[in-house]
Amino acid sequence: MADAKTFNLSCPVPRVADDRIVLAHGGGGRLTHQLIEKIFIPAFGNPMLEQRHDGAVVPVNGARLAFTTDSFVVRPVIFPGGNIGDLAINGTVNDLAMCGARPLYLSAGFILEEGLEMETLRTVVASMQQAATNANVKLVTGDTKVVDKGKGDGIFVNTSGIGVIELNVPTEISPASVQPGDVVIVSGDLGRHGIAILSVREGLEFESPILSDCANLWPSVEVLLKAGIEVHCLRDLTRGGLATTLNEIASDRNVYIKLEEALVPVNETVQGACEILGLDPLYVANEGRFAVFVPAAQADAALEVLKKVEVSQGAVRIGRVEESPGRTVVLQSRIGGNRVVDMLSGEQLPRIC
Amino acid sequence: MKFVSEYRDPKAAEQLAAAIRKKVTRPWTIMEICGGQTHTIVKSGLEDLLPKEISLVHGPGCPVCVTPIELIDKAVAIAKRPDVIFCSFGDMLRVPGSSKSLFDTKAEGADVRIVYSPLDALKLAKQNPERQVVFFAVGFETTAPANAMAAWQANHEGIENFSLLVSHVLVPPAMEALLSSQNCVVKGFLAAGHVCTIMGFEEYFPIAEKYRVPIVVTGFEPLDLLEGIYMTASQLEEGRHEVENQYSRAVKREGNRPAQKTIAEVFEISPRQWRGLGEIPASGFQLKGRFQKYDANRRFPFEGVPAQESPDCISGLILQGLKKPHECAAFAVKCTPENPLGAPMVSSEGACAAYYHYGRRQNLQPELSGPASR
Numbered sequence: 020m021a022d023a024k025t026f027n028l029s030c031p032v033p034r035v036a037d038d039r040i041v042l043a044h045g046g047g048g049r050l051t052h053q054l055i056e057k058i059f060i061p062a063f064g065n066p067m068l069e070q071r072h073d074g075a076v077v078p079v080n081g082a083r084l085a086f087t088t089d090s091f092v093v094r095p096v097i098f099p100g101g102n103i104g105d106l107a108i109n110g111t112v113n114d115l116a117m118c119g120a121r122p123l124y125l126s127a128g129f130i131l132e133e134g135l136e137m138e139t140l141r142t143v144v145a146s147m148q149q150a151a152t153n154a155n156v157k158l159v160t161g162d163t164k165v166v167d168k169g170k171g172d173g174i175f176v177n178t179s180g181i182g183v184i185e186l187n188v189p190t191e192i193s194p195a196s197v198q199p200g201d202v203v204i205v206s207g208d209l210g211r212h213g214i215a216i217l218s219v220r221e222g223l224e225f226e227s228p229i230l231s232d233c234a235n236l237w238p239s240v241e242v243l244l245k246a247g248i249e250v251h252c253l254r255d256l257t258r259g260g261l262a263t264t265l266n267e268i269a270s271d272r273n274v275y276i277k278l279e280e281a282l283v284p285v286n287e288t289v290q291g292a293c294e295i296l297g298l299d300p301l302y303v304a305n306e307g308r309f310a311v312f313v314p315a316a317q318a319d320a321a322l323e324v325l326k327k328v329e330v331s332q333g334a335v336r337i338g339r340v341e342e343s344p345g346r347t348v349v350l351q352s353r354i355g356g357n358r359v360v361d362m363l364s365g366e367q368l369p370r371i372c
Numbered sequence: 373m374k375f376v377s378e379y380r381d382p383k384a385a386e387q388l389a390a391a392i393r394k395k396v397t398r399p400w401t402i403m404e405i406c407g408g409q410t411h412t413i414v415k416s417g418l419e420d421l422l423p424k425e426i427s428l429v430h431g432p433g434c435p436v437c438v439t440p441i442e443l444i445d446k447a448v449a450i451a452k453r454p455d456v457i458f459c460s461f462g463d464m465l466r467v468p469g470s471s472k473s474l475f476d477t478k479a480e481g482a483d484v485r486i487v488y489s490p491l492d493a494l495k496l497a498k499q500n501p502e503r504q505v506v507f508f509a510v511g512f513e514t515t516a517p518a519n520a521m522a523a524w525q526a527n528h529e530g531i532e533n534f535s536l537l538v539s540h541v542l543v544p545p546a547m548e549a550l551l552s553s554q555n556c557v558v559k560g561f562l563a564a565g566h567v568c569t570i571m572g573f574e575e576y577f578p579i580a581e582k583y584r585v586p587i588v589v590t591g592f593e594p595l596d597l598l599e600g601i602y603m604t605a606s607q608l609e610e611g612r613h614e615v616e617n618q619y620s621r622a623v624k625r626e627g628n629r630p631a632q633k634t635i636a637e638v639f640e641i642s643p644r645q646w647r648g649l650g651e652i653p654a655s656g657f658q659l660k661g662r663f664q665k666y667d668a669n670r671r672f673p674f675e676g677v678p679a680q681e682s683p684d685c686i687s688g689l690i691l692q693g694l695k696k697p698h699e700c701a702a703f704a705v706k707c708t709p710e711n712p713l714g715a716p717m718v719s720s721e722g723a724c725a726a727y728y729h730y731g732r733r734q735n736l737q738p739e740l741s742g743p744a745s746r
Binding site for chain 2: 039040041042043049050053221281287290291294296347349351352353354355356357358359360361
């Protein structure tokens with residue numbers, strides 16, 4: 020029996036400074052942020068980039084345009100409820116919508132791997148065409164490159180998009196407009212996209228299959244704006260999930276965001292998968308869900324119009340913004356205890372979009 | 373969600389918490405053995421419901437945390453071999469070895485894969501007969517049956533390109549090591565429910581008797597833990613030191629006999645090195661007899677350099693319940709989940725990582741106390 024005197028307290032030396040890219044740099048969490056802060060912002064920094072929003076809002080001859088870009092590397096290319104094509108259109112459309120902009124024109128760049136089956140490409144392109152039609156956007160320019168077999172993974176897609184912020188949007192829709200007193204609303208249940216990808220990748224089978232929530236979010240944003248809701252901020256809840264998005268806002272605005280676990284909507288099958296796999300739905304990626312910050316007095320009106328649109332009919336209020344302690348997201352658990360909800364650290368699931 | 377929501381019911385939680393408050397008259401330090409329990413405690417903010425007399429300390433029951441650094445170095449060395457597919461549960465990948473983690477090794481081109489079961493690794497071995505598939509078999513008694521079954525299946529099907537890098541540890545010897553330590557602060561234990569699902573709880577009777585310490589086999593949901601704490605506190609207040617079973621919906625006194633039989637067929641008891649605690653006699657499993665040919669240690673001889681240790685990490689004190697994570701000077705400063713100094717900052721079951729992620733940082737405590745708080 021070892022006794023206290025023989026206990027040898029041991030621990031390793033610190034890890035050497037990161038000298039290579041690891042998958043977590045693309046995870047949307049803390050390492051992605053470090054990459055942006057340490058490599059990209061110092062090189063490219065300018066006031067528009069430093070808004071750190073899903074897209075940039077640029078003034079052009081009196082109009083306000085939103086501009087954004089996104090690359091898609093999801094594996095597998097075709098997954099329950101969609102494929103890389105839907106994702107590439109809706110991802111960029113949603114980034115524009117989150118700026119409060121009506122999506123108008125998109126570009127598409129394809130990086131194809133030698134040996135990709137033409138049928139797969141046809142399927143992806145057909146989905147893109149369908150998604151673009153549904154979102155009422157036009158694909159107006161594009162590019163194609165092919166890389167040697169083994170140097171890509173079937174198909175990677177980049178899309179960029181331009182949208183217009185219409186003149187009737189009075190406030191700036193951005194994390195900078197979030198204020199204490201705001202109510203946080205999510206547009207529906209969380210975690211479907213991440214669990215759908217995981218189910219095919221890990222060969223998990225559920226009684227009722229989980230489909231990706233991949234969808235165009237502009238109709239929901241449009242009804243909010245048309246109803247005259249004073250929208251302070253919109254964020255889609257992609258990589259890193261709700262937790263990471265709220266942390267970014269709490270940190271940028273130096274505010275306190277308080278959530279109630281019992282109010283956060285999660286589908287039962289998704290919850291079950293998360294319980295089994297040790298995942299937290301707050302961190303699981305979505306491709307058709309967003310959070311909206313509105314003044315408390317307008318929360319009911321916002322919910323009323325959101326619920327009328329199919330993609331956001333599950334909208335609910337989940338929390339509120341307070342002043343202090345700043346830079347913190349706290350969740351009150353079902354049993355009444357409190358815990359801090361941190362930003363995603365490390366990689367939960369690589370290549371989810 | 374059925375079988376989950378019932379155990380997170382706020383009213384029942386408050387009733388149990390009230391019963392605990394009513395019961396305790398003096399300070400008591402209770403250790404939950406299992407990292408899964410630590411995770412629930414911190415994630416559900418359970419300590420907010422407890423009276424100040426109850427102090428929970430977090431035990432060594434996180435397999436990732438107690439796997440010795442030498443073995444991580446060995447895993448890294450094996451994973452680097454071009455003929456190897458190295459399979460592991462996800463948590464092990466980020467644990468720092470002497471110079472790098474398995475994740476770093478993967479970034480450098482090694483074929484390192486996350487699997488959810490050792491049998492998935494065995495399947496990979498069948499699919500890749502020209503490669504060597506190695507599974508990092510870490511864990512307590514809970515994961516031992518599945519790992520034993522993988523070796524048994526490999527033997528049964530004559531699969532030769534499969535091996536296990538074994539680092540299996542056992543709970544009761546670790547409890548004895550903690551209890552026999554001069555500076556032991558623990559007055560009662562919440563035993564790890566899942567370990568007892570396999571092993572039963574007969575082996576705890578001599579420990580409870582010898583050290584006069586209450587041991588309550590406890591589950592993993594918030595209400596399980598509150599009830600386990602209530603039962604332990606009741607024993608302490610009443611001067612009893614018994615083995616009780618809170619987790620009776622999953623745990624039988626004799627445990628899971630077929631699982632134990634499989635373990636006994638494949639593994640034998642051996643001394644083990646525990647990271648942070650040192651060597652504890654008869655505290656682990658190693659492959660025995662005809663299964664030794666599946667031992668990655670034998671298949672891939674490795675002469676490691678002596679592991680380097682960080683003087684800033686106090687994980688040994690944390691694993692013994694002598695310190696809490698936020699009492700470490702490096703906590704959340706030099707030591708974070710992205711740059712962990714020690715293993716408890718890595719795994720989701722590690723006490724330091726649980727404190728970090730769920731905000732049990734000293735500076736936030738006052739603001740975090742809700743209305744239900746002490």
